Amino acid sequence: xxxxxxxxxxxxxxxxxxxxxxxxxxxxxxxxxxxxxxxxxxxxxxxxxxxxxxxxxxxxxxxxxxxxxxxxxxxxxxxxxxxxxxxxxxxxxxxxxxxxxxxxxxxxxxxxxxxxxxxxxxxxxxxxxxxxxxxxxxxxxxxxxxxxxxxxxxxxxxxxxxxxxxxxxxxxxxxxxxxxxxxxxxxxxxxxxxxxxxxxxxxxxxxxxxxxxxxxxxxxxxxxxxxxxxxxxxxxxxxxxxxxxxxxxxxxxxxxxx
Amino acid sequence: xxxxxxxxxxxxxxxxxxxxxxxxxxxxxxxxxxxxxxxxxxxxxxxxxxxxxxxxxxxxxxxxxxxxxxxxxxxxxxxxxxxxxxxxxxxxxxxxxxxxxxxxxxxxxxxxxxxxxxxxxxxxxxxxxxxxxxxxxxxxxxxxxxxxxxxxxxxxxxxxxxxxxxxxxxxxxxxxxxxxxxxxxxxxxxxxxxxxxxxxxxxxxxxxxxxxxxxxxxxxxxxxxxxxxxxxxxxxxxxxxxxxxxxxxxxxxxxxxxxxxxxxxx
Numbered sequence: 001x002x003x004x005x006x007x008x009x010x011x012x013x014x015x016x017x018x019x020x021x022x023x024x025x026x027x028x029x030x031x032x033x034x035x036x037x038x039x040x041x042x043x044x045x046x047x048x049x050x051x052x053x054x055x056x057x058x059x060x061x062x063x064x065x066x067x068x069x070x071x072x073x074x075x076x077x078x079x080x081x082x083x084x085x086x087x088x089x090x091x092x093x094x095x096x097x098x099x100x101x102x103x104x105x106x107x108x109x110x111x112x113x114x115x116x117x118x119x120x121x122x123x124x125x126x127x128x129x130x131x132x133x134x135x136x137x138x139x140x141x142x143x144x145x146x147x148x149x150x151x152x153x154x155x156x157x158x159x160x161x162x163x164x165x166x167x168x169x170x171x172x173x174x175x176x177x178x179x180x181x182x183x184x185x186x187x188x189x190x191x192x193x194x195x196x197x198x199x200x201x202x203x204x205x206x207x208x209x210x211x212x213x214x215x216x217x218x219x220x221x222x223x224x225x226x227x228x229x230x231x232x233x234x235x236x237x238x239x240x241x242x243x244x245x246x247x248x249x250x251x252x253x254x255x256x257x258x
Numbered sequence: 259x260x261x262x263x264x265x266x267x268x269x270x271x272x273x274x275x276x277x278x279x280x281x282x283x284x285x286x287x288x289x290x291x292x293x294x295x296x297x298x299x300x301x302x303x304x305x306x307x308x309x310x311x312x313x314x315x316x317x318x319x320x321x322x323x324x325x326x327x328x329x330x331x332x333x334x335x336x337x338x339x340x341x342x343x344x345x346x347x348x349x350x351x352x353x354x355x356x357x358x359x360x361x362x363x364x365x366x367x368x369x370x371x372x373x374x375x376x377x378x379x380x381x382x383x384x385x386x387x388x389x390x391x392x393x394x395x396x397x398x399x400x401x402x403x404x405x406x407x408x409x410x411x412x413x414x415x416x417x418x419x420x421x422x423x424x425x426x427x428x429x430x431x432x433x434x435x436x437x438x439x440x441x442x443x444x445x446x447x448x449x450x451x452x453x454x455x456x457x458x459x460x461x462x463x464x465x466x467x468x469x470x471x472x473x474x475x476x477x478x479x480x481x482x483x484x485x486x487x488x489x490x491x492x493x494x495x496x497x498x499x500x501x502x503x504x505x506x507x508x509x510x511x512x513x514x515x516x517x518x519x520x521x522x523x524x
Contacts (some may be wrong), residue, residue: 122284148350151320156367172355247353247395255321 011235037217042224045217052206057086057225060191060202063119063234067126068187072180074127075134079172080164082135083142093139100132106191108197122194122202129190130183134176141175174248177241184233188226265332267296267419267451268317273326275312275477279401285476286312289326290477292470296418297449301462301469302304305512309454310475314423317453320346339419343412343450347424349404351411357383358392361411366416375414386440400448402433408439413444422454426461433498435493438464444489460496462489471508473515480511 026038033041046053061204081088108125115121145168153163180189195204203222210218241248270282275287287309294300302310315321317328319338328335351360359522383389386406388399396404404427405425412420426434445452456462462469469483485504487495495501 020322148346148348149352151315151318152344152346152350153367154320155318155338155342156364157338158367162367166363167352170352173354240348245354247397 039215063122067123071130078136117198125190125194126187133182134179136177141172266293268294288476300464303462304472307474308472341417345422349408376493
């Protein structure tokens with residue numbers, strides 16, 4: 001609880017410090033703007049055409065979030081199925097692990113073929129790339145339940161549903177959150193990859209089209225926005241974890257480990 | 259004592275338990291007969307591997323016996339019995355619930371009216387001296403306070419049979435003494451039938467009406483010893499010559515059954 005207020009400022013400060021170093025380096029070393037534009041040039045570019053960046057950022061962000069949320073809901077449901085059913089474990093878990101070994105970026109062209117060049121294929125990529133991390137962590141969390149807790153539930157004649165909702169699921173939440181934190185970053189990767197392959201919109205499209213026109217400043221402007229979006233999403237999940245699991249985070253910071 | 263006249267609350271007849279394992283079957287518990295008179299405090303005392311925890315799991319319905327039968331209150335046991343309280347060696351409190359909500363867990367599982375049990379839960383917590391921690395989370399409490407909360411949880415629905423699996427084994431000596439006294443007080447007030455697993459000889463003598471002395475490989479009952487110290491027993495009962503004599507007697511049983519040698523070798 002007490003470490004939250006002094007946790008947020010450093011992120012912004014570190015960001016500002018990095019930009020300052022970058023700016024100074026550009027002013028001193030004068031690299032060609034085609035290779036490395038300075039932060040002031042990037043900000044000027046951002047202010048110059050705000051509509052371009054706001055619209056495309058929103059497109060990328062919304063596709064990422066929709067794909068990610070689908071991955072969370074479906075991933076957790078799949079994990080519950082896998083933990084409770086030997087059949088589903090055989091049918092889903094092993095193939096999922098095997099499928100996870102494929103570089104999922106290589107699947108982007110397939111998604112374009114199946115779902116078209118619109119938002120659906122980007123959402124599909126964001127979903128697919130994040131769901132593995134979520135399923136695997138959720139299965140782990142649901143499985144590592146304290147056997148004495150289940151024995152306690154059984155002596156209290158608890159139904160399977162009660163055991164799931166009151167024992168297994170709350171106990172698995174820390175693992176699910178850690179899967180989500182990995183998954184949210186991956187979702188953004190998935191969306192951008194989809195946009196690289198085929199799109200007329202989004203930050204990935206801005207990067208690809210600007211690169212083709214040697215507009216390096218634009219590429220960097222889009223990269224800067226992506227890094228801000230990714231950071232905000234990650235810290236939003238940290239905050240949500242803090243709010244949802246005060247018992248776990250506090251215990252962790254108290255114990256110092258893990 | 260008049261225990262012999264009281265009807266048995268729990269009767270265990272010809273019970274055995276075999277675990278299958280790839281390296282052959284393991285006999286965890288060989289033919290065991292035991293009567294628990296209603297309202298008595300019975301300890302299962304023995305080294306690791308003597309089957310005392312296995313017996314507790316079978317009585318709680320968590321595991322099934324390989325042979326034999328148990329009847330509770332005159333009725334053959336079928337699954338988890340009604341009116342059962344369980345205390346584990348670790349407190350098994352749920353980190354995500356406040357102490358009060360941990361104690362209230364049985365109410366949620368057994369679909370009992372929350373409003374009726376909420377004051378009971380608070381009373382129990384007060385009785386065990388942790389009332390002011392009702393809204394705290396388990397990690398904010400010491401081991402002794404956590405185990406007190408888990409005993410409150412087991413007592414909340416007023417079960418007639420209390421199963422305790424080495425409940426104080428993980429606590430320091432001072433806390434253990436303190437909780438032994440609190441348990442005795444609670445038991446004298448409520449007169450529940452208690453089946454208490456321990457591997458501490460003094461703890462068993464201090465608390466029990468009867469001590470079931472067990473041995474390992476295979477798990478079996480060696481002797482049942484009546485303990486007749488008047489109650490309430492103060493901690494100083496441990497300094498009485500009779501207490502020392504009994505401790506020595508039980509230790510000699512363990513020596514003759516090879517309990518110490520086996521544990522040293524293992």
